[in-house]
Amino acid sequence: MEILQRNYVQQLGNGEPMLLAHGFGCNQTMWQRLTPAFADEYRLILFDYVGSGRSVRAAFDAQRYSTLQGYVADVLEICAALGISEGLTFVGHSVSASVGLLASLAQPKLIKRLILIGPSPSFLNHPPDYFGGFEQADLNELLNLMDQNYIGWANYLAPLAAGAPDSPTTQALNESFCSTDPQVARVFARTTFFADTRAELTRITTPALIIQHERDALVPLSVGEYMHRALRHSQLEVLDVGGHCAHLSHPELVIASMRRFLQATASAPA
Amino acid sequence: MIKLDQVPCPLAQCDGQGQLLSVNVALCQLTGKPAAQLVQLRLEQLLPPAGRIFLHTHLWPMLLRDGELREIYLKLLGPHGELIPVLANCQQTGSTERPQYCWVFFVAQERSAFEAELLDARQRVEAANLALADNERFLNTIANALPSLVAYVDRQLHYRFANQVYQDWFGCTSEAIIGSAILASPLFANEDAAIQAVLTGQVQQFERSMATGQHTLRHTLVNLTPDCDLLGEVIGFFVLVSDVSALKLAQADLQLAASVYEAASEGIVVTDAQLQIISVNPAFTRITGWPAPAALGCSMSTLNPPEAPDHHPALVEAIQQHGQWAGESWYLRRDGRPFLAWQTVAALPGHESAAPRLVWMLNDITERWQKDERIRHLAFHDPLTNLPNRALTMERLEQLIISAQRQPKHIALLYLDLDGFKQINDQFGHDAGDWVLQQVALRLVAQTRSADTVARFGGDEFIVLLNHPMDALASSQIAERMIAAVNQALDWGGQALQVGVSIGIAQFPIHALRAAELLQAADQAMYAAKTAGKNTFRFARAPDATALQA
Known part of the structure; x- marks a missing residue:
């Protein structure tokens, strides 16, 4: 399997490599408001995790993607396929922040710096020290909602109504959601919500920018502060934003924040 | 112009961060909150935790990307925390700089119940399919993990199943075997009677030696077990073929060992560590006059002449130190005549399934001794x-x-x-x-x-x-x-x-x-x-x- 085809890898612009990794529930189209700002100076690499967006569904392996390491492997394999072995700026949204952190541990030379948008080492609560925001029971309800929305309609009822699974209607419905396959989405959801990278944080020395949303229903402020304390070379920027997708809702704030960090770390040794 | 409060379904308007800007009466009724309170909230606060995750991981990204959402299934929190299923539509309005989002919720209790049923049915079918596939995989795994050949034959004497060992044994794929007639197989050559019998419901067993794909001769034990339907009609039979070549060889070895034991000219005695006789061979009986039934359970020391000092404790000590002992001993035959035995005694160390044993080999050298004595006598x-x-x-x-x-x-x-x-x-x-x-x-x-x-x-x-x-x-x-x-x-x-x-x-x-x-x-x-x-x-x-x- 050609890696670049497998992960539907798209490249824009020239310069230092910058890889943008989407979060759970999304795909690479979510970066469309950031890419114009950086395509002039950077070689932007966009991709979909296997099972998301336009990736090759057949390459999905529930075993591999049941831990974050499977997603880390996607990232490392893409870089290898592109011949990138150092100097990479990794931009990760939500769970992909954790993917980037683990990738930097796996190949410290590869990743020069990390830009983490709405990161959380664990979405689940681990009382008494850590408050991720959610309980395991919430995950089951989430899986139900996912089923009802894109199993119920897009994959089950819609094909019946439209007469054929490959009809344009079905395709369109599937396209609107980023994970098109319910099995994949379930696996990704579990992996995302059961991931816990708190133990790894303190081992990471790669310079990192933490972009924290001030009012984020998924990632409380305290989580951003927790990460900032744990990551040795990190900066924390709290954006005056509600929600979890500042790169879509307030791209100009994210771009400005990223530029400051990129300039500050430009002269830092790779 | 329609006033929003006249619209019979809940409506809301929020900014790009989900902050509610305006709501209609229907939403106030649905949520049990006055409008003044609702506009202090953000949209996600109308949702349970799972809904918030879904909103932020799926809906906002789509909405921010596409500017609209159609027929999204959600649950809103009711006045008492109950979950109210709704279908949500949303449209981006306003300027690009300050976008606003208009939400329309259709309460979908009935429809949602119907869908939930469909979904539930589908999930059950999927679970059943999974369980079935699991079960089949499980059975296949078991059948393939067995070291024996396993097959199923239908009433028309065609293979319906053959496990991996079966395929390997005959060097063909599952596809080649399934559906083929069993009479073509060397396994069933000349076994028409057994096949007819199993089809009448009788379990069959026969031995079969045959060359495998590699042309080595193997000995097998073939079991045919009838498979009956609910009415007791035989609809096929199971074939279980065990390769007993190793057992056959082992059996031959055992037979050889046993015949050596039986035919040996030396008297062979097996005792436990306390010298209690456990087994004797015919030569022992020939030498000592003690038949096996009389000897079993006796101590080897019973053979000692009454006046002679018992040399067995020293012998046992030597065996403990060196594992064996060899030497001459005078013993008494059953009729009281003495005989001189050249003895080698070896220890068989015990293990978890067997206690330690001593094996005694007795050579009657009385005649030779007498001849030696005669020669010695002649010399002097x-x-x-x-x-x-x-x-x-x-x-x-x-x-x-x-x-x-x-x-x-x-x-x-x-x-x-x-x-x-x-x-x-x-x-x-x-x-x-x-x-x-x-x-x-x-x-x-x-x-x-x-x-x-x-x-x-x-x-x-x-x-x-x-x-x-x-x-x-x-x-x-x-x-x-x-x-x-x-x-x-x-x-x-x-x-x-x-x-x-x-x-x-x-x-x-x-x-x-x-x-x-x-x-x-x-x-x-x-x-x-x-x-x-x-x-x-x-x-x-x-x-x-x-x-x-x-």
């Missing part, structure tokens, strides 16, 4: 009279001298030479001469004690060693009795034969201190007796003091 005895010969006599004399040096005592050596023997030989032949010598030997022995020795040195010369005679007188009395005994006439076929005897006596330590000198002194004394007229005795002359001291 005169074959004619069975009396000790010169070699043995001199050895005994040396030993007597050694013991006499330790514990002072007298030894007398009598040198006897028959008188008139040559005439008998010449007149009556050698047979008569030999017979006379034998009779003389008996008579001489009759005059001595068991501690004394009567020997023949060849020809008509005899030697008598008297162990510790009281004094010279005792020796002379014995000499006189011997002369008288020899003088008694012998009846050779009605012919009276008579011989005399001349005797020379030398005494230790009076006449000599060394065996050869003592013999020489007695010889000279015997000649003195001959010179003195025969058929009498003479003592050796005492040597001069200087000769004795040397």
Whole structure:
């Protein structure tokens, strides 16, 4: 399997490599408001995790993607396929922040710096020290909602109504959601919500920018502060934003924040 | 213009961060909150935790990207925390810089219940399919993990299933086997009767040897088990073929070992560590006279002669140290006759399923020992009279001298030479001469004690060693009795034969201190007796003091 085809890898612009990794529930189209700002100076690499967006569904392996390491492997394999072995700026949204952190541990030379948008080492609560925001029971309800929305309609009822699974209607419905396959989405959801990278944080020395949303229903402020304390070379920027997708809702704030960090770390040794 | 409050479904307007800007009455009723409170909230606060995750991971990204959402299934929190299923639509309005989002919610209790049922049905079908697939995979895994050949044959005698081992064995794929007729398989050649029988519901078993794909001959045990439907009709049968080649070989090995055990000429005994007999072979019975039933449970020590010290404790200790022991032991046969056994005893160390054992190999060497004894006897005895010969006599004399040096005592050596023997030989032949010598030997022995020795040195010369005679007188009395005994006439076929005897006596330590000198002194004394007229005795002359001291 050609890696670049497998992960539907798209490249824009020239310069230092910058890889943008989407979060759970999304795909690479979510970066469309950031890419114009950086395509002039950077070689932007966009991709979909296997099972998301336009990736090759057949390459999905529930075993591999049941831990974050499977997603880390996607990232490392893409870089290898592109011949990138150092100097990479990794931009990760939500769970992909954790993917980037683990990738930097796996190949410290590869990743020069990390830009983490709405990161959380664990979405689940681990009382008494850590408050991720959610309980395991919430995950089951989430899986139900996912089923009802894109199993119920897009994959089950819609094909019946439209007469054929490959009809344009079905395709369109599937396209609107980023994970098109319910099995994949379930696996990704579990992996995302059961991931816990708190133990790894303190081992990471790669310079990192933490972009924290001030009012984020998924990632409380305290989580951003927790990460900032744990990551040795990190900066924390709290954006005056509600929600979890500042790169879509307030791209100009994210771009400005990223530029400051990129300039500050430009002269830092790779 | 329609007023929002007149619209019968809940409406809301929020900014790009979800902050509610305006709501209608229907939403207030649905959520149980007044409008003034609702506009203080963000949209996600109307949702349960899972809904918030879905909103932020799926809906906002789509909405921010596409500017609209259509027919999204959500649950809103009701006045008392209950979940109200709604279908949500949303449209972005306003300027690009300050976008606003208009939400329309359709309460979808019924529809949602219907969908939930559909979904539930679908989930159950999926779960059932998964369970079925799991089950099938599980059964396949089991069937393929079995080291035996497993197959299923339908009533029309076509294969319906064959496990991996079955495929490997016959070198074909599952596709090639499934559907093919079993009669083509060497497994069932000439087994029509068994096939007919299993189709009538009877379990069948037969052995089959056949060459596999690699052309090695394998021995198998074939089991056919009928498969019946609910009405009891046989609809097919299971085939289980076990490769018993290894067992066959092992069985052959066991048979060989057993026949060696049975046929061995050595007596073989297996005992436990306490020497209790557990097993004996026929040779043991042949040697000892103990049949197996009588021997089992007895101790090996029962074979020991009662008066002999038990050598078994020392034997056990040696085995503990060296793992084996070999040596000769005298044992008793069942009839009480002793036999000499050459024994090798080896320890079989125990393990978790077997206690330690001792294996005894007994060779009956009594006959060989007797033959050896006979040879030894011949080497030291005169074959004619069975009396000790010169070699043995001199050895005994040396030993007597050694013991006499330790514990002072007298030894007398009598040198006897028959008188008139040559005439008998010449007149009556050698047979008569030999017979006379034998009779003389008996008579001489009759005059001595068991501690004394009567020997023949060849020809008509005899030697008598008297162990510790009281004094010279005792020796002379014995000499006189011997002369008288020899003088008694012998009846050779009605012919009276008579011989005399001349005797020379030398005494230790009076006449000599060394065996050869003592013999020489007695010889000279015997000649003195001959010179003195025969058929009498003479003592050796005492040597001069200087000769004795040397």
